[in-house]
Amino acid sequence: DIQLTQSPSFLSASVGDRVTLTCRASQGISSYLAWYQQKPEKAPKLLIYAASTLQSGVPSRFSGSASGTEFTLTISSLQPEDFATYYCQHLKSYPPEYTFGQGTKLEIK
């Protein structure tokens, strides 16, 4: 089974900072990865799919990239509304199997 390990688990940053979150897969998963944002007491929101494609309506300060089994989510200039927990997810369709990383909580410094 594929395992996804996110780092760091917690990150403190300030408004305006550039931050990078990492998700490492235990084996190759091509670009079959998505990123989600979840705010407290709310449902998650799809940000990025196919490792680097921005979901419609998501601000362009969010970007994703991949290098081998390492995936990154970058927020170019943190806004107050970006403080949340972020999850990566492997999208395995045949047969379906959808593993999530354990999450990175982004907090205000």
Next chain:
Amino acid sequence: EVQLVESGGGLVQPGGPLRLSCAASGFTFSSYVMHWVRQAKGEGLEWVSTIGTAGDPYYPDSVKGRFTISRENARSSLYLQMNSLRAEDTAVYYCVRGGAYRDAFDIWGQGTMVTVSS
């Protein structure tokens, strides 16, 4: 407006059954793969089940044999029948639409709370 609304959550005793429902609106329900995802309090996200457009179901080992996903396209509704419930099944359960790219989880309901306790 695309919307998913879950219902059916509540308190159930260990070993008991519970059926969750999800009402979809604003899109052609029959054309989409649908998922259930759960989240225990303070924990991460866990995929629970998926149903294809043809009604083909898929489950992780943690719920296989206990949970059954189904859909009723005429009513734009998704269901999750949960049997032999355990304390570790306590969580918020989300109904989720599978999007165009490998059924990525693009639209989420607000969630319904399931508590398994005596």
